[in-house]
Amino acid sequence: MAEETIFAKIIRKEIPADIVYEDDRALAFRDISPQAPVHVLVIPKEPIVSVGEATEDQVGVLGHLMLVAQKVARAEGVGDAFRVVANSGAGAGQSVFHLHLHVLGGRPLDWPPG
């Protein structure tokens, strides 16, 4: 079970966020510290900790998040070139332990990432 995070408060609208998409299973909002002209976080409303801790019964919502990322990228005008990143675990740079997809676009995206 996930610990309560800042994202849980954003889902409950207890703290403000620049929300760009919402449905019954997912929420997408602009990252507070954008790393690209388009930097949106796509999160499940249910508290999944990370990709690394996701379980088989969550396959539906995990797939849904990918399609929300696609919708967001298209709506933001970067549907032809964007990156979806999910940091899993502190060692990989995860700082909020509620699973989130970073949707990044609007500038050249180097590979490999740091």
Ligand code: 5GP
């Ligand atoms: P992580 O480092 O876990 O992969 O990504 C967490 C992301 O959440 C970071 O890019 C960080 O800027 C963003 N973030 C952290 N707190 C908040 C917040 O309160 N509001 C918004 N919109 N983004 C946040």
